[in-house]
Amino acid sequence: MKFGIVTFPASNCDYDAFHAIVDVLGEEATYLWHKDHDLQGSDVVILPGGFSYGDYLRAGAIARFSPIMQEVAAHAKAGGPVLGICNGFQIACEAGLLPGALMRNSHLQFVSAEVRIRVENADTMFTNLYDRGEILRMPVAHGDGRYVAPAGVLEELEAEGRVIFRYADAAGTISADANPNGSERNIAGIISEGGNVLGLMPHPERACSALLGSTDGVRLLESILTRVAA
Amino acid sequence: MAKFRIAVHITPRKGLLDPQGNAVKDALHTLGFKAVKDVHVGRYIIVETDAYDAIAAEETATDMCRKLLANPVTEDFDIESAVHA
Numbered sequence: 001m002k003f004g005i006v007t008f009p010a011s012n013c014d015y016d017a018f019h020a021i022v023d024v025l026g027e028e029a030t031y032l033w034h035k036d037h038d039l040q041g042s043d044v045v046i047l048p049g050g051f052s053y054g055d056y057l058r059a060g061a062i063a064r065f066s067p068i069m070q071e072v073a074a075h076a077k078a079g080g081p082v083l084g085i086c087n088g089f090q091i092a093c094e095a096g097l098l099p100g101a102l103m104r105n106s107h108l109q110f111v112s113a114e115v116r117i118r119v120e121n122a123d124t125m126f127t128n129l130y131d132r133g134e135i136l137r138m139p140v141a142h143g144d145g146r147y148v149a150p151a152g153v154l155e156e157l158e159a160e161g162r163v164i165f166r167y168a169d170a171a172g173t174i175s176a177d178a179n180p181n182g183s184e185r186n187i188a189g190i191i192s193e194g195g196n197v198l199g200l201m202p203h204p205e206r207a208c209s210a211l212l213g214s215t216d217g218v219r220l221l222e223s224i225l226t227r228v229a230a
Numbered sequence: 231m232a233k234f235r236i237a238v239h240i241t242p243r244k245g246l247l248d249p250q251g252n253a254v255k256d257a258l259h260t261l262g263f264k265a266v267k268d269v270h271v272g273r274y275i276i277v278e279t280d281a282y283d284a285i286a287a288e289e290t291a292t293d294m295c296r297k298l299l300a301n302p303v304t305e306d307f308d309i310e311s312a313v314h315a
Binding site: 101146 | 246247249250253273298299301303304
């Protein structure tokens, strides 16, 4: 399976994603330049973490207008898998691929830490190798990670099982203390209506090595393989 | 066509948590401005554009706000009258 990883100016997790796909999963990956109009036959598109366009105006606001995003949007519309990680999540929201927005962390500080997230829905193409309620450890590194959406949208996400990950403590309790950025309802990741666009602030691609602290991100990427290949 | 200057104010949507505004408010209280009730931090954007007239320039600016300058989920915008640049 071929993964296309978009490189925007100031993306900085594109190499981490590439490493996870090629060296950990043993699958094919290619970088997609933001100015290009070609997904190069990618089955899955990854919008990686970073600070595209210096976070000018708002995080992800300018990247959304990169030429490649037209192809990414068309790929998503056709049901193709898109994984937006951190800045990629911000870009996906700005592009309208996902509802809501990511605002400045409530405590105003950049947070670089390992967090725990609870799997809320294990019946998606990104989470089918996890168990519902399972607690995963993954790093976060962001200044604008506070998920917000109108009340109606939040209710819709909940009702449709589209809140995929929530910040939790080790026991799986959803609490304010476990919330690293003030996200509404401790939301760490959501999925699109069609179930093919996942956005999350934690970094699964950086949780793929025991040496670096966690391998909990591997199954997210492997889930895509099983579902897309099927 | 003439050249116009339009100022756009972008502010956090009322009712949404505004941590920057709160931090500034707390700092003002610390400085002794105890009467301060609320502070909101937004952006001020100046656009210079060619347009047929001031009305057209303002309409264009509104379109810019809807499509890029403001986030429709979290922000409100207010456009000042266009002036000849």
